[in-house]
Amino acid sequence: MAKTKQEVRRDSKITSSIIIATLCVLLCGISIFFNYAYKKINTEYKDNQNKYATLSTELSDKRNNVQTLEKEIDDLNNIENRIEEIKEAYFKNAVKAEELVRSGKADFKICYLTFDDGPYSKTTPGFLDVLEEYDVQATFFCLAKEGVDDIYKREKMNCHTIGNHTASHAISYIYSNIDLFINDLLENRKFIEDLLGIKTDVMRFPGGSPQVSYSGLNSAAMVERLREIGYGYIDWTLTTGDGGGPTYLTPEQFMHNVTDYSSEFDVISVLMHDYSTNTLICLPDMIEELTAQGYIFLPLSYDAPIVRK
Amino acid sequence: MIVLLICFIGICGYLGYRFFDLKSSNNELINNIDLLNQELLEINDKTEKLKQDVDSLSSQKSDLLTEHTNWQRQNKKLEEILK
Numbered sequence: 001m002a003k004t005k006q007e008v009r010r011d012s013k014i015t016s017s018i019i020i021a022t023l024c025v026l027l028c029g030i031s032i033f034f035n036y037a038y039k040k041i042n043t044e045y046k047d048n049q050n051k052y053a054t055l056s057t058e059l060s061d062k063r064n065n066v067q068t069l070e071k072e073i074d075d076l077n078n079i080e081n082r083i084e085e086i087k088e089a090y091f092k093n094a095v096k097a098e099e100l101v102r103s104g105k106a107d108f109k110i111c112y113l114t115f116d117d118g119p120y121s122k123t124t125p126g127f128l129d130v131l132e133e134y135d136v137q138a139t140f141f142c143l144a145k146e147g148v149d150d151i152y153k154r155e156k157m158n159c160h161t162i163g164n165h166t167a168s169h170a171i172s173y174i175y176s177n178i179d180l181f182i183n184d185l186l187e188n189r190k191f192i193e194d195l196l197g198i199k200t201d202v203m204r205f206p207g208g209s210p211q212v213s214y215s216g217l218n219s220a221a222m223v224e225r226l227r228e229i230g231y232g233y234i235d236w237t238l239t240t241g242d243g244g245g246p247t248y249l250t251p252e253q254f255m256h257n258v259t260d261y262s263s264e265f266d267v268i269s270v271l272m273h274d275y276s277t278n279t280l281i282c283l284p285d286m287i288e289e290l291t292a293q294g295y296i297f298l299p300l301s302y303d304a305p306i307v308r309k
Numbered sequence: 310m311i312v313l314l315i316c317f318i319g320i321c322g323y324l325g326y327r328f329f330d331l332k333s334s335n336n337e338l339i340n341n342i343d344l345l346n347q348e349l350l351e352i353n354d355k356t357e358k359l360k361q362d363v364d365s366l367s368s369q370k371s372d373l374l375t376e377h378t379n380w381q382r383q384n385k386k387l388e389e390i391l392k
Binding site: 021028038 | 310311313314317318320321324325327328331332334335338339341342345346348349352353355356359360362363366367370372373374375376377379380381383384386387388390391
């Protein structure tokens, strides 16, 4: 029996309602699933955000560490340049100090302690110990000697000036003509430069500058040659007498050879030899006495007014 | 019924969009974390190497470091005297 129009419409409505209801249920299920999955992934996302923040901080710290280390390496690589810079500043101040003293505007005096003929493996370390103990800088006029590299290095490390005293100190040979003398001097310059990386520019003549004319050489020509190769030279104001004076002198007398006369000066250079045990014995008392007389102790530099050019 | 269906479609669409959007952000975050971890490993290696270099240079240059410190001290002392 055929359905009436009304029945067909009713059936169609029922079918549509069932489909829509089914779709609604399905969509409801999907929504519930999405909501559940969202909550789950949201927890994970928050954890990841925390993790990311922690890692970022850690990475930033590590980057800073790397920068610090790289700077440290640069600093270490540039240390030789920085030493040169600070030495330059120091010696400028030292020149200024001597100029102040010489112009009578300073309340201190200047003493350049100098030690010739070393280094000596047995005695020089003792001198370096005393100077270190008193925090005093000096000048070592060295020869070219093998087997005492550590001593040369220690002298440099403790801010003493290394001066040139010729390679051989063979007086009768080197003073036979100016060229021989200059060659011997340059040989020592090269020896020291190869060992320490510093170019000496202050020298002392073996026997002192009068030895040049005693040997029959032209002093003015010698000084001109020194100037050409960039050397200034210095003799001495006072000496302990350890370089060939009377052998019976005691350490006290060595000291008095200096301290009894030093008060007459404002700027002195003291000649000593780092092979002399008597000088070593009197050195602490000498430093104390000179300090009491108002002296400060400086290492020599080419620009020091006391150095002759 | 149709209004109800439209509402459900809207809600479902919104929740789906929200879910996939967060999932994509989370994946991006996970990738970034992987990158950070990788960078962290590299930087750890670099730090170790740099530390070794610093140690090695410091021991090689310990005399120079001492000399530098000594000169700094002497210069300061002289500057004090000149003040």
